[in-house]
Amino acid sequence: MTSSTETVDHPSRSASHRWKIQPKEFRAIFDPSTFPKVTYLLYEIKWGSSTKFWRKWCPNTPTQHAEINCLENDFKAIHRRPSVRCSIIWFLSWSPCGLCCRLIIHFLRAHPKVTLQIYIGRLFRHRDERNRQGLRDLVSGGVNVYVMSLPVYNYCWRTFVDHRIREDDIYWPCYFTPWMIFYMLEFQCILQGLPPCLQIYLKNYTGSPVFQLVLQESHRKILWQSLHPANSHQQRLIFRPRPPAEHWYSSMYFSAPPVSHKQ
Numbered sequence: 551m552t553s554s555t556e557t558v559d560h561p562s563r564s565a566s567h568r569w570k571i572q573p574k575e576f577r578a579i580f581d582p583s584t585f586p587k588v589t590y591l592l593y594e595i596k597w598g599s600s601t602k603f604w605r606k607w608c609p610n611t612p613t614q615h616a617e618i619n620c621l622e623n624d625f626k627a628i629h630r631r632p633s634v635r636c637s638i639i640w641f642l643s644w645s646p647c648g649l650c651c652r653l654i655i656h657f658l659r660a661h662p663k664v665t666l667q668i669y670i671g672r673l674f675r676h677r678d679e680r681n682r683q684g685l686r687d688l689v690s691g692g693v694n695v696y697v698m699s700l701p702v703y704n705y706c707w708r709t710f711v712d713h714r715i716r717e718d719d720i721y722w723p724c725y726f727t728p729w730m731i732f733y734m735l736e737f738q739c740i741l742q743g744l745p746p747c748l749q750i751y752l753k754n755y756t757g758s759p760v761f762q763l764v765l766q767e768s769h770r771k772i773l774w775q776s777l778h779p780a781n782s783h784q785q786r787l788i789f790r791p792r793p794p795a796e797h798w799y800s801s802m803y804f805s806a807p808p809v810s811h812k813q
Contacts, residue, residue, distance in 0.1 A: 570712035571607060579643050580671045580703065582729035585752060585759055591616040592641040592710045593624075596811045598634055607710060616642065617650040621657050628661060635663045637811040641698065641706050645670040651684030655691045667694045669702050669809075673733050673740075676748065682740045689741060697734045700726065705809045732761050735769075744768050 571579075571590070579590045592607040608624055610616040620640075628636065646654060646668075658664055668688070675681050689695055696702075703726065707713070736748040747769050749762040 569606065571710055573711055573713050576707065576711045580698075580706070582671050582698075582726055582733060583759070583761075585672075586643070589616040589642065589644045591620050591643075592706060593620065593638060594709075595628075595636055595638050597631075597636045605709065615647065615650050616644075617646050618653060621653065625657075628664060632661060633663065637665045638667070639809060639811065640666065640668045641671075641702070641710075642668060643671045644674040645672065645676075645681070645685060645695075646688070647674055648678070648680035648684035651681075651688045654693070655687060658691065658693070665692075667696075667811075669696050669698045670733075670737075671698050673697075673736055673748075676736055676740070677746050685737075685740050686743070695737075697730060697737050699730060702809060729761065732763060735763070739769065 571592075578584070579586050579588065589610045590607060591609070592605075594603045594605045596603050604627075606624060608616055608620050611619055614622070617640075654666070658666060673681075685695060698706075732748050736746060739745065739747050745766060745768060747763055747765055749764055751760040751762070753760075
């Protein structure tokens with residue numbers, strides 16, 4: 551893999567495409583309704599007051615999660631320039647686990663000139679309290695963490711994907727919406743220390759996942775304006791991949807901010 555330097559607003563079509571992800575690969579890895587066994591980390595770095603970005607991506611390895619692979623192997627330039635301020639944005643297909651969260655915090659403490667934002671496509675083993683606490687620690691440590699929204703998917707498509715047809719410049723995967731909503735709701739529960747509201751079932755770990763929201767009384771404060779109050783203390787909504795349009799709850803959509811290095 552090689553790196554490329556581009557501007558955010560107008561990605562250069564003359565730049566080399568060799569380092570970019572193939573469209574089919576991006577769809578397979580970042581589709582939030584699926585459970586790929588690999589993690590991709592797309593990132594861009596902005597140094598000081600420069601208007602240029604250094605962009606690249608890395609996967610997990612057989613022995614390292616993608617976050618550790620990136621910190622230890624791709625960020626050597628940051629270790630060599632500790633006095634230069636830089637901002638980093640990560641786009642992760644899976645959220646960091648608890649251990650990776652601790653190592654990210656340690657990295658940022660060792661490099662006080664570095665700021666980091668993270669956009670996540672899915673929540674990794676979100677019912678494991680170690681992972682939930684790790685995400686809370688990241689946020690309390692000053693890292694802005696968001697679930698990827700449609701504009702963010704579109705940004706990644708235009709910036710990191712090797713689509714050479716002009717008509718493919720805009721990527722609006724509308725069927726992603728329900729699963730983004732589910733992960734956004736669950737992420738709010740994590741940040742507020744609430745019990746999990748999202749359950750995901752896999753059939754023999756080979757079939758399509760089934761997503762189920764289990765809404766308890768303690769969730770009402772973040773869902774009050776999004777769902778009609780249930781008559782009981784628990785209300786369930788079940789979705790399978792690509793439901794019909796009438797099952798989409800657009801009012802539940804917690805949008806992530808536009809991609810920007812300003813914090």
